Amino acid sequence: MKLQRVLQYAQSLLELSVGEGDIAVDATAGNGHDTLFLANLVGDDGYVYAFDVQKQAVDATLHRLLDNALEHRAIVLKDGHENVAKYVTKPVSGAIFNLGYLPGSDHDIITKPNTTIQSLESLLKLLKVGGIIVLVIYHGHEGGKEERDEVIRFVSALPQKYIHVLRYEFLNQQNDPPFVIALEKVKETNFTLK
Template sequence: MKLERVLQYAQTLLKASIQEGDIAVDATAGNGHDTLFLANLVGDSGYVYAFDVQKQAVDATLNRLLDNALEHRALVLKDGHENVAKYVTKPVGAAIFNLGYLPGSDHSVITKPNTTTQAIESLLTLLKIGGMIILVIYHGHEGGKEERDEVIQFVSNLPQKYIHVLRYEFLNQKNDPPFIIALEKVKELPVSE
């Protein structure tokens, strides 16, 4: 066995937590790679909800699904991931975020800590037992370190009895390499009053 790179490991975690027929969420559709990967995992009886605030990302994701004849397995929404609960009402097998900006686009359009933590909170409620939220954290851009720090603060305070939180990273890589935070729901969260 050898250590998996960050994106390989994210896919390994998704494969481990998604079964055919599941609902999955791509919280940052980007160029559609994760949406396509999820659409393959959920099968014809499952469904993927993909979110992005940029038309360029929505179009790229739709085209990637169409090119692979999997558009019937996904809904690509031009909306922020903080609104996930408006669209997704059934239990979710897994969700993935790539925090940062859309490669090859306007680098000033970035994910924000407040909407990211709001989306995580909604997804934790929707997540089924054994389901995972995978956060691939890119933090080398302007605003990236603030988001990284707020997300780490937020997930570090999740109750360990209900949510397991893992950090996977290579410590000796240069130039702010991305890393993963994975959240696994092990027990239903208590309903807050």
């Protein structure tokens, strides 16, 4: 067995929780790779909600879906992931975030701790028991360490009786390598998220 790279591991976690007919969320659509991956998992009876604040990302994601004839399995929204609850009302089996900035675009447009945590709060309420939220945390940019620290603080305080929190990272890589945080809902939550 080989250790999986961070993005491979993120996808393998989603494969455990998202299947045919499920609802999934790509909280940071970016270039559309995760939206396409999720669209393949949910099948024709499922649906993916993909969010991004940048028109460039929305267009790239739509083109990727069209190129693979899977546009009917997803809705791509030019909106922030903090507004997920406005659009998603059914239980969610899996969600993914790639925190940071869109590769090849304006590095000043980055994910922010307050909107990421607001989105996580909404998704944890929507998440099915057995569902998984995956965060791929890129933190080598301006503002990245602040978001990393606030997200870690938030997820570390989640009660283990309801949510299992995992961190997957390579410790000997240089230049702030990305890492994964995964949240698995193991019991229906009856606590109030802060």
